[in-house]
Amino acid sequence: MENEIEIKKLKKVVIAIYGKYLEISFKKELELLFAILQKNQVEVVIYAPFHEYLIKEFNLQISTRALFRTSGEVKHLADYMLSLGGDGTFLESVAFIEESCIPVLGINFGRLGFLANISTEDIGNAIDLLLSNNYSIENRSLLQVFTEKNPFSNFPFGLNDLTIQKKGTSMINVNAYIDDDFLCTYWADGLIISTPTGSTAYSLSVGGPIVSPSLPSFLISPIAPHHLTVRPFVIPDSCTLKLEVTGRSGEVDISLDSHSYSIALPLTLEVKKAPFHIGLVNLQGTNFFKTLRNKLLWGVDKRN
The missing domain is CATH 2.60.200.30 (Probable inorganic polyphosphate/atp-NAD kinase; domain 2)
Known part of the structure; x- marks a missing residue:
């Protein structure tokens, strides 16, 4: 039992990252994200076209464990999928997960961000909560x-x-x-x-x-x-x-x-x-109803 615990402690977290096109104004946020992942010794697996794009357009040097182009290449490698973009990007990332049960977390580099509900201002806190297991998984059909x-x-x-x-x-x-x-x-x-x-x-x-x-x-x-x-x-x-x-x-x-x-x-x-279902990561303090109020202003009334 002690050996099993030691192995779990030594096992590094692997995060798959999917994205497409981002505004150049997000360079600082991207640098912060990859710096936090590196600091926490997270191994990164990146969608190959997105990796090329980050190098060419943002001049980012990213240490990666591997690159992927298809679902078969990622679903047995990663512990989590991180989607960088808006809700459209989030939906595309689902096709790489299929029935593998890899949970997905979306950071909103787009507009509304209902599925990708983590703001770029909250990147540091979001990664901390994820790596410390302060989250729940919500299965979506x-x-x-x-x-x-x-x-x-x-x-x-x-x-x-x-x-x-x-x-x-x-x-x-x-x-x-x-x-x-x-x-x-x-x-x-x-x-x-x-x-x-x-x-x-x-x-x-x-x-x-x-x-x-x-x-x-x-x-x-x-x-x-x-x-x-x-x-x-x-x-x-x-x-x-x-x-x-x-x-x-x-x-x-x-x-x-x-x-x-x-x-x-x-x-x-x-x-x-x-x-099969897709598992959405709900970080501590977030849920569907809070997102409904924050993103769609559900129930907002100036009398309240």
Whole structure:
């Protein structure tokens, strides 16, 4: 037992880092981040294109354990995934984790930062809390998309949402079935199928409700429906949602989180709950409801 404890003490923490393009004004924050990691003897595994970008644009010299380009290269190496950017970057980092259960922490170098909820001003404190195990892991569900014309074959999963939108000026028709039971036909500019995590994203902007991340559900939110009787609808994520899409334009735009494609019509898709979760790091003192108040000003009233 004593030997096992000694081995755990000697084991270095390995953090995988994913990012894309950052404003040059963030150079000091990046230097601080890597200095803190080095000071704490954290071994770093960096997304190769991002590593090249940091050297070229920021002139940063970073000591790395390894570089990665695919999920297979990172998911057995790292203890944590650190996403540097906004929520879009955070969503992209999920594809490198897959079912490995590596927890993700996002530092917001973007704008709103609902998923990437750690501010650049709080980098030092955030890393200290992470390395001292002062955090909890919140499991977030994903949706999985099935279709014969699946352009998302490498990673057909979404942490936020699946969006089906018209291409051109003509609206689309979507026949929706829940476990083979007919729900309705949507005549609309599009349809958003979101997870509880995605309820604060695009779905919210078209009038969808905010759903607690722990609620096992999907949201169906129409985009500009040509009905007065169609509204956002919440269904259990234990069911299978089938969507039959037709339209005059001959094509439809489909987005799964940050990946978008045009696909020929007619099109049939099935949406199910993914067989794995993504673990989000909630540092001590942070949670979904606090983020809701801070980022979306939930319940803000000047009388309070």
